[in-house]
Amino acid sequence: xxxxxxxxxxxxxxxxxxxxxxxxxxxxxxxxxxxxxxxxxxxxxxxxxxxxxxxxxxxxxxxxxxxxxxxxxxxxxxxxxxxxxxxxxxxxxxxxxxxxxxxxxxxxxxxxxxxxxxxxxxxxxxxxxxxxxxxxxxxxxxxxxxxxxxxxxxxxxxxxxxxxxxxxxxxxxxxxxxxxxxxxxxxxxxxxxxxxxxxxxxxxxxxxxxxxxxxxxxxxxxxxxxxxxxxxxxxxxxxxxxxxxxxxxxxxxxxxxxxxxxxxxxxxxxxxxxxxxxxxxxxxxxxxxxxxxxxxxxxxxxxxxxxxxxxxxxxxxxxxxxxxxxxxxxxxxxxxxxxxxxxxxxxxxxxxxxxxxxxxxxxxxxxxxxxxxxxxxxxxxxxxxxxxxxxxxxxxxxxxxxxxxxxxxxxxxxxxxxxxxxxxxxxxxxxxxxxxxxxxxxx
Amino acid sequence: xxxxxxxxxxxxxxxxxxxxxxxxxxxxxxxxxxxxxxxxxxxxxxxxxxxxxxxxxxxxxxxxxxxxxxxxxxxxxxxxxxxxxxxxxxxxxxxxxxxxxxxxxxxxxxxxxxxxxxxxxxxxxxxxxxxxxxxxxxxxxxxxxxxxxxxxxxxxxxxxxxxxxxxxxxxxxxxxxxxxxxxxxxxxxxxx
Numbered sequence: 082x083x084x085x086x087x088x089x090x091x092x093x094x095x096x097x098x099x100x101x102x103x104x105x106x107x108x109x110x111x112x113x114x115x116x117x118x119x120x121x122x123x124x125x126x127x128x129x130x131x132x133x134x135x136x137x138x139x140x141x142x143x144x145x146x147x148x149x150x151x152x153x154x155x156x157x158x159x160x161x162x163x164x165x166x167x168x169x170x171x172x173x174x175x176x177x178x179x180x181x182x183x184x185x186x187x188x189x190x191x192x193x194x195x196x197x198x199x200x201x202x203x204x205x206x207x208x209x210x211x212x213x214x215x216x217x218x219x220x221x222x223x224x225x226x227x228x229x230x231x232x233x234x235x236x237x238x239x240x241x242x243x244x245x246x247x248x249x250x251x252x253x254x255x256x257x258x259x260x261x262x263x264x265x266x267x268x269x270x271x272x273x274x275x276x277x278x279x280x281x282x283x284x285x286x287x288x289x290x291x292x293x294x295x296x297x298x299x300x301x302x303x304x305x306x307x308x309x310x311x312x313x314x315x316x317x318x319x320x321x322x323x324x325x326x327x328x329x330x331x332x333x334x335x336x337x338x339x340x341x342x343x344x345x346x347x348x349x350x351x352x353x354x355x356x357x358x359x360x361x362x363x364x365x366x367x368x369x370x371x372x373x374x375x376x377x378x379x380x381x382x383x384x385x386x387x388x389x390x391x392x393x394x395x396x397x398x399x400x401x402x403x404x405x406x407x408x409x410x411x412x413x414x415x416x417x418x419x420x421x422x423x424x425x426x427x428x429x430x431x432x433x434x435x436x437x438x439x440x441x442x443x444x445x446x447x448x449x450x451x452x453x454x455x456x457x458x459x460x461x462x463x464x465x466x467x468x469x470x471x472x473x474x475x476x477x478x479x480x481x482x483x484x485x486x487x488x489x490x491x492x493x494x495x496x497x498x499x500x501x502x503x504x505x506x507x508x509x510x511x512x513x514x515x516x517x518x519x520x521x522x523x524x
Numbered sequence: 525x526x527x528x529x530x531x532x533x534x535x536x537x538x539x540x541x542x543x544x545x546x547x548x549x550x551x552x553x554x555x556x557x558x559x560x561x562x563x564x565x566x567x568x569x570x571x572x573x574x575x576x577x578x579x580x581x582x583x584x585x586x587x588x589x590x591x592x593x594x595x596x597x598x599x600x601x602x603x604x605x606x607x608x609x610x611x612x613x614x615x616x617x618x619x620x621x622x623x624x625x626x627x628x629x630x631x632x633x634x635x636x637x638x639x640x641x642x643x644x645x646x647x648x649x650x651x652x653x654x655x656x657x658x659x660x661x662x663x664x665x666x667x668x669x670x671x672x673x674x675x676x677x678x679x680x681x682x683x684x685x686x687x688x689x690x691x692x693x694x695x696x697x698x699x700x701x702x703x704x705x706x707x708x709x710x711x712x713x714x715x716x
Binding site for chain 1: 568570574576577578579580581582586587588589591592617621624625628659660662663665666667669670671673677678680681684685688691692695696699
């Protein structure tokens with residue numbers, strides 16, 4: 082379950098992280114060659130090993146032997162032969178090992194070649210002698226025993242269940258609960274809170290279970306527990322089951338069957354529809370938006386016991402929000418999506434991607450106007466929400482027109498604060514019981 | 525405690541025999557490396573007293589982390605089946621992704637080269653760095669790559685899901701078998 086599957090999750094806080102890192106990475110890779118060359122000039126026949134760039138954790142190994150420098154990205158021709166032409170693997174392997182760089186492939190294969198200092202390698206025997214020893218020891222140190230330590234388990238499970246995303250999902254559910262026109266019942270609230278949280282953990286774990294090789298190939302997701310082998314697939318599935326069963330049970334019998342059914346449906350939608358669909362069709366984005374829209378609806382149904390217009394409106398707001406958020410983010414990830422085989426609008430239908438983002442920014446505006454009409458909020462709400470809605474629509478329009486990285490980033494970062502603020506404004510303008518309203522009678 | 529050298533040789537031999545990989549103790553080069561099994565094997569060998577699998581750094585081509593599987597002395601047929609399935613899946617996965625990433629990289633280079641040529645630009649800028657196309661121009665390549673490889677991705681997805689489920693299922697069976705084995709001697713004790 083996700084507020085927005087591929088978005089809030091690793092986008093939001095990993096995605097504050099993710100978005101920031103993405104931006105910073107660009108800057109560093111532009112700056113690093115200068116720093117790199119500066120280093121080379123100052124060193125004279127020294128080993129300059131393993132420069133760590135903090136947040137990227139990429140290692141650059143430079144070995145100076147007069148004019149000898151090592152190529153950072155793997156040379157395409159010899160590297161390709163064992164895998165594409167299936168020639169004598171042993172010889173090719175020997176060749177590759179001799180010239181092997183130490184930079185993780187995610188850097189070498191997905192970054193633009195312009196950012197590397199390209200160098201010609203010397204005869205292999207020279208390289209072999211000095212590099213291999215250092216490389217092998219270093220490589221051996223990176224091997225980790227796949228032994229589960231109980232101390233690490235909470236942290237591992239937190240990352241497996243995408244705890245930050247779960248927290249966001251649960252907060253949208255809480256917002257739905259608080260906005261519902263029913264007296265605030267603390268016990269019901271807590272049961273909904275825990276039940277939804279467990280259901281979200283289960284769905285996220287299964288999602289990670291399905292996506293191990295894909296996650297390995299994308300920078301954003303390559304440090305997940307299953308990718309790093311910190312937990313076995315069996316344990317991940319068991320954990321998911323141990324979360325899903327009590328979670329849904331709690332919602333069904335502790336709250337009401339409708340909320341339980343929605344929770345179960347959402348888990349199914351996220352794991353069995355959205356996750357596989359990501360690699361099949363761009364329709365995944367719409368399915369994912371529904372997945373993100375359901376939690377606040379669950380909060381509402383938990384409080385009122387019924388699926389009325391207000392619930393649908395709240396769901397609609399979350400649904401529409403997903404599009405500017407995700408489409409803007411995916412604009413900068415097109416290369417990774419293409420290489421990983423993900424069918425995303427930003428890759429296959431870029432014009433549609435921008436159009437949809439803009440369309441839903443405007444839909445958000447319209448829905449905020451509908452809120453008082455449906456007795457969810459007072460008429461103050463659309464008025465005070467107008468500035469932020471207009472702003473995001475403006476950024477959506479800029480993204481639509483300019484279609485560049487700058488506008489996509491601006492839209493993405495705006496969406497990050499737009500939603501919490503919007504929900505907060507809704508809460509402050511909530512229509513209290515007994516107030517005169519123009520909408521339908523409360524259920 | 526057994527002397528180190530024969531133990532080391534034994535471990536090496538066992539590693540080679542069972543995992544079918546060149547489990548060599550660093551540093552080895554030249555002929556030794558060429559004798560290694562035809563796959564991108566690591567020269568890593570886990571410590572003798574370890575009784576767990578070991579996972580390595582991401583492979584530089586496939587980005588997947590290789591696992592060195594531990595073979596217990598009293599491995600049951602089910603455990604062996606699981607290990608072989610995992611080993612085979614790992615090799616299949618590594619092959620696919622290495623191929624995928626390298627093809628992507630190669631085709632991307634070709635695309636950039638052809639576009640630059642069409643524009644009449646040099647392959648290198650004035651500062652000596654490699655010339656690149658902007659994001660919008662590259663987007664055309666990404667779209668083309670994705671649609672060209674769609675069928676391949678579909679087959680991969682299907683196979684990956686099958687294998688993933690199978691491995692997890694067998695892991696479950698193995699876990700149950702182990703629990704059962706642990707309980708059985710106790711049952712015998714209580715009955716006698």
